Amino acid sequence: MSKQKCFGIFLKKVYTIFMHWISWVFLGFGVVGIVNLLLLIGMVFLEKKKPQTIMAWMAILTFLPIIGFVFYMLLGSGLSHRVKSMIKKKAISEKDVLKNIKGLKTFSEVIGLKVLSRDAELVKLCFDMGGYPCIGNDVKIFCHGMEKMAILKQDLLEAKKSINLEYYIFANDRIGKEIMGILIKKAKDGVKVKLIYDSIGSKKSSRRFFKKLEKAGGEVAEFFPPFLHVRSINLKVNYRNHRKIAVIDGKIAYTGGINIRDDHMGMKKKLSPWRDASIRIEGSGVYPLQNIFLDDWRYAKKDETPVEKYLKFYFPVPEPKGDVALQVLTSGPDSELQKIKEAYIKMIVSAKKRVYLQTPYFVPDDAFMSALTIAKKSGVDVRIMLPAKPDKRAVYLPTLSYAREMAEVGIKIYFYNGFLHAKTLLVDDNKLSIGSCNLDNRSFGLNFECTAIMYSEELTKKYLEFLEEDFMNSVVADEAYFKKIPLLTKMGQAFYRMLSPLL
Missing domain, CATH: 1.10.8 (Helicase, Ruva Protein; domain 3)
Known part of the structure; x- marks a missing residue:
């Protein structure tokens, strides 16, 4: 051939x-x-x-x-209809909670009080979204993790009947071991201890770490556990329980942005100084946080305990402790309505004097940006504070892009000299929100979040003083600041901004 x-x-x-x-x-x-x-x-x-x-x-x-x-x-893919139905099925009705607690005023009685009447429209909106207005609260604010943990540890040690903890991150490190040691001690003493941790947020903490509490008599629930208990295979990885809640004896509650991990205590030099925000509540404002915890617990544990037992044990008769009124709102993938975002937009467009925002991640949608723009063009002093030290580049790059757009309409952008993890919104002289919700699409719609909207001139004034210190410890980002950003970084901003609805 x-x-x-x-x-x-x-x-x-x-x-x-x-x-x-x-x-x-x-x-x-x-x-x-x-x-x-x-x-x-x-x-x-x-x-x-x-x-x-x-x-x-x-x-x-x-x-x-x-x-x-x-x-x-x-x-x-969104949460399945089966999961949403199960969450709703396990939820304890707010009406049942309110009926069970003697001495609580009706909504029509509360809305007429001076502390709330000034913001009746906002209060009504939040009430329609599940936020009952709780009056007579004493609220303490913590801006640093060690400050919060010192008081929380004391409250845990003094617990008599129950301890309910729900944290996105519960780390097996120094502060985590301290808190776990207290929980184990109280469980052995006969206190009913329940702990919820998020499967993704606490993935570095082994199950053996939590088993110690169960062996001592406490109860533990992993929220959205992985497939076949293999940590690397989690079919609900996109939906995280980002809440941080602690309730002691049904009389004291904590919420905010501080997790149980050493870096949240300012122990990581790369992200120091670490600025955060959390609150401690005494009064009727404890009840909604207790309700949120028990709803999550009943779903995560597939708990069949009769609701009446929970109502009787976990919701004692309220005692007025102060003059702060508050409403607690939740959001999550189990609801079509983004409740926290809707309330924030209402607060912003109703502002007369100032709107001060703090968030580690700023990836808003068009509606939220429009609300901020309207407030600014209406003569309101609008300021956004972001961290100068990023912890997640994929979210920080679009944050810079959106911040620049806000700066172009005259909104003041501050970069805190450290890592800012606080999630706060201060409006005018009497409204302050502190919670777990970042100002991004993930927190507004994909994560399970909660925040407390507080009505108090004294509390707002106190936090305004903290903010003034933060402004002094920040860099104001003007047009020249954004022009100095390298070209490659700007390209990264454009790429990740395209994906911002998914971040």
Whole structure:
């Protein structure tokens, strides 16, 4: 056989193999296209996702078809109807809680009080979203983790009947071991101790760490545990219980942004100084936080205990402790309504004098940005404080992009000289919100969050003093500040901003 004929046969075989390969490639793209189309239909008609979210996912599915599909199945699909139904089924009705507690005023009685009448529209909105107005509270503010933990440890040691803790991060480090040691001691003493930790937030803490509490008589629940208990396979990785709640004897409650981990105590030099915000409540404002905890507990443990037993044991008769009125709001993927965001927008557009925001991550949607812009153009002093030291680059880059856009409309942007983890909103002279909710799409719609909106001139004035110190310890970002940002960083901002609906 001649060399020319052999070469021809070789070329024919190469061509056959190539065409066979090409046909499989086209078939693969066809299958991917059909899958993407089905996902698009699901996002539009079944999950009713926002257009920005759909566009972000379509970009990922187009440029990373295989990997994008895996990401969508892990991160993009909403909570199943079964999970949402179970959460609602296990929830203790707020009406049942209120009926069980003697001495609480009705909404019509409370709304007429001086402390709330000034903001009747906001109070009504929050009430319609599940935030009963609780009056007669004493509230203490903590701006640093060690400060909070010192008081919390004392309250835990003095607990007589019950301790309920729910933390996104409960680390097996110095502060975590201290708190765990106290919980174990109290459980052995006969105090009913319940602990909820988030599977993703606390993934570095082994189950053996929590087993110690169970062996001592306490109870532990892992929120949204991984598939087959393998930490690296969590089908609900996109939905995290980001709440930080502690309730002692049904009479003292904590919430805010401080987790149980050493870096939140300012022990990590890279992110120091660490500025945070948390509150301690005594009074009727404890009840909504107790209710939130028990709802999460009943779902996470598939608890069948009759509601009446919980109402009788965990909700003692309230005692007025101060003059702060407050409403606690929640948000999460189990609800179509982004309650905290709606309340914040109402607070911002109703402002007359000032709107001061603190957040580690600033990735808002158009509605939130419009509210801030309207307030600024109405003559309100609008300021946003962000950390100068980032902890998550993928979220910090779009944060810079949105901050620059806000600066262009005249809003003052401050970068705190350290890591700012506080999630606060101060409006005018009498409204202050402190909670676990960041100002981003994740906290508004994907995470389980809670925040306390407080009505008090004295408390607002006190936190304003803390803010004035923060402003002094911050850099004001003007137009020149943003122009100095390197080109590669700006490109990163543009890329991650495109994905901001998913962050």
